[in-house]
Amino acid sequence: MDIQTTLLTSLRKLAHLHTIETLGDRRDYLGASDIGYCPRKVILEKIHPGEHDLATLLRFQRGHMAEDIIARAFTAAGYSNFEQQVEIVLPGDVPLKAHIDFVFTSRVHKIKSILEIKSTSRIPDGPYSSWESQLYIQMGALSEQYPDYSIKGAVLTLDLAHGEVAFFNGYEPQKMIFTGLMERAGMIWSDYQAMVHDEAIDPKTEVSPLCGFCDHIASCPRFETEDVPQLAGVVEALQELQARDKNLQGEIKKLKKHLLAVVEQKGPIKSGGCFLRKATRSRKYLDTDRLESFLAESGTVLEEYQEDRSFSFLEIRKAKAKAA
Numbered sequence: 001m002d003i004q005t006t007l008l009t010s011l012r013k014l015a016h017l018h019t020i021e022t023l024g025d026r027r028d029y030l031g032a033s034d035i036g037y038c039p040r041k042v043i044l045e046k047i048h049p050g051e052h053d054l055a056t057l058l059r060f061q062r063g064h065m066a067e068d069i070i071a072r073a074f075t076a077a078g079y080s081n082f083e084q085q086v087e088i089v090l091p092g093d094v095p096l097k098a099h100i101d102f103v104f105t106s107r108v109h110k111i112k113s114i115l116e117i118k119s120t121s122r123i124p125d126g127p128y129s130s131w132e133s134q135l136y137i138q139m140g141a142l143s144e145q146y147p148d149y150s151i152k153g154a155v156l157t158l159d160l161a162h163g164e165v166a167f168f169n170g171y172e173p174q175k176m177i178f179t180g181l182m183e184r185a186g187m188i189w190s191d192y193q194a195m196v197h198d199e200a201i202d203p204k205t206e207v208s209p210l211c212g213f214c215d216h217i218a219s220c221p222r223f224e225t226e227d228v229p230q231l232a233g234v235v236e237a238l239q240e241l242q243a244r245d246k247n248l249q250g251e252i253k254k255l256k257k258h259l260l261a262v263v264e265q266k267g268p269i270k271s272g273g274c275f276l277r278k279a280t281r282s283r284k285y286l287d288t289d290r291l292e293s294f295l296a297e298s299g300t301v302l303e304e305y306q307e308d309r310s311f312s313f314l315e316i317r318k319a320k321a322k323a324a
């Protein structure tokens with residue numbers, strides 16, 4: 001068995017055990033984190049759970065690591081007033097559970113503070129709406145369970161690869177948002193039950209950039225036709241960033257050229273807290289002319305040693321306007 005297969009099999013086993021130990025059977029209830037996502041995706045993942053690939057499994061492990069790091073950091077800082085993985089079963093007709101990463105309790109001030117940990121590959125400019133929905137359900141659940149406590153909420157985001165953190169703080173329970181989310185949970189649950197009982201219904205779909213990570217995109221009615229207007233905002237945002245990147249690269253090149261001209265004339269200098277000097281490095285180039293002559297003498301050609309390897313990238317072309 002190769003290392004990739006070993007990792008894949010063992011991480012799948014670990015992920016399964018972790019889910020059973022901490023979350024139980026997710027087909028039997030809705031989790032607070034389910035409510036903010038596309039209903040169709042949530043329902044189909046319960047009915048046809050797919051096998052996770054290695055990248056997803058490693059992301060799960062990264063999430064557990066982030067939580068462990070924070071728990072150890074708080075313990076080292078002398079905090080002992082927190083509980084981890086707190087499960088709250090919400091009352092009502094919909095089986096709904098909230099699993100909270102950390103709950104800090106101040107008995108003196110009668111405050112319970114939720115801290116949700118998110119591990120990302122890039123720190124976002126602001127919290128995602130799915131994180132906020134999860135937090136509002138958690139805060140609502142906690143305030144129903146502890147009516148004599150003030151409830152607060154925050155999200156701590158960690159980018160472990162680049163060592164960056166962001167803290168999104170200052171959340172408090174909002175009755176209207178909580179009620180809206182509970183109604184949404186009811187809608188998702190009733191569609192889920194209908195599909196489990198083979199009723200022909202089309203669950204609600206919500207197109208977002210996360211569709212790229214959805215295992216059910218191939219059968220998704222929103223992607224049946226070529227036109228997906230709901231992603232237009234994302235395509236425009238990407239094009240704007242690419243245009244800015246191009247301008248930025250031009251500016252960077254220009255400034256580098258100016259500074260290089262200075263150190264070429266003057267020699268090394270110190271400025272802006274940095275040392276600047278002209279550096280020279282050498283790179284190895286393949287002399288294809290000599291190689292081709294050598295191969296020709298041996299009765300062969302360079303093409304015989306070249307092979308096609310495919311790679312993928314996002315191609316964006318201007319769409320032709322439809323004829324009126």
Ligand code: SF4
Pocket residue numbers: 038039040041205206207208210211214215216217220221222223
């Ligand atoms: S592709 Fe997008 S809209 Fe369709 S089910 Fe998946 S997440 Fe929902």
